[in-house]
Amino acid sequence: MRKIWFVTAAIFVVVMGGVASAEDVGDPAAVKSEDGKYLDRDGNPTFKVASDGTVDWYTYSGYRRYHSECHVCHGPDGMGSTYAPALKDSLKTMSYPDFMGVVASGRKNVSTSQENVMPAFGDNPNVACYMDDLYVYLRARANDAVGRVRPAKHEDKSDTYGKAEDACMGNKN
Numbered sequence: 001m002r003k004i005w006f007v008t009a010a011i012f013v014v015v016m017g018g019v020a021s022a023e024d025v026g027d028p029a030a031v032k033s034e035d036g037k038y039l040d041r042d043g044n045p046t047f048k049v050a051s052d053g054t055v056d057w058y059t060y061s062g063y064r065r066y067h068s069e070c071h072v073c074h075g076p077d078g079m080g081s082t083y084a085p086a087l088k089d090s091l092k093t094m095s096y097p098d099f100m101g102v103v104a105s106g107r108k109n110v111s112t113s114q115e116n117v118m119p120a121f122g123d124n125p126n127v128a129c130y131m132d133d134l135y136v137y138l139r140a141r142a143n144d145a146v147g148r149v150r151p152a153k154h155e156d157k158s159d160t161y162g163k164a165e166d167a168c169m170g171n172k173n
């Protein structure tokens with residue numbers, strides 16, 4: 001299952017990499033929703049924050065995943081650290097396929113005297129099953145749609161999301 005996901009992601013990156021460029025992150029406005037997953041006009045996952053501050057499920061879930069898997073290096077709330085870049089800034093210019101590629105396959109900075117390593121998470125279900133959640137949360141941070149706080153109110157997890165999550169994590173119901 002995990003291997004299949006990784007291969008799928010790699011193909012996706014190769015296919016999409018050709019058409020999406022770094023300066024082409026697109027308008028983050030949500031134009032449609034599929035069972036609680038919001039998409040922008042290019043069909044990429046995006047956030048949705050209601051006027052009362054209620055965030056979509058992906059933003060909330062991404063917030064939680066980020067703070068369990070990524071904040072040690074990238075700092076709380078995507079603010080960055082001396083070791084790793086501020087993802088709230090990276091996502092201003094980084095496309096969805098580029099994000100998926102770096103998180104799945106990792107990256108090693110060899111240009112500085114210090115060797116800073118972004119680990120590959122393609123085989124880690126706690127990350128691989130939540131790629132879109134992480135992307136959506138960080139995209140919301142990059143667009144100042146959510147601040148440096150735990151989102152107080154969020155939409156419910158949809159049945160579709162729950163089933164996909166269980167399948168990806170290998171849970172039996």
Ligand code: HEC
Binds near residue numbers: 073090117119134
């Ligand atoms: C062990 C430390 C570490 C952890 C944990 C980590 N990263 Fe990284 N990450 C790095 C470093 C270091 C870089 C910069 C690598 C380079 O310069 O090539 C990086 C780079 C990135 C980039 C590219 C940013 C840019 O501006 O080009 C993305 C996206 C990213 N990480 C996402 C994540 C996500 C999402 C998580 C959690 C699932 C995560 N990282 C967890 C260390 C880490």
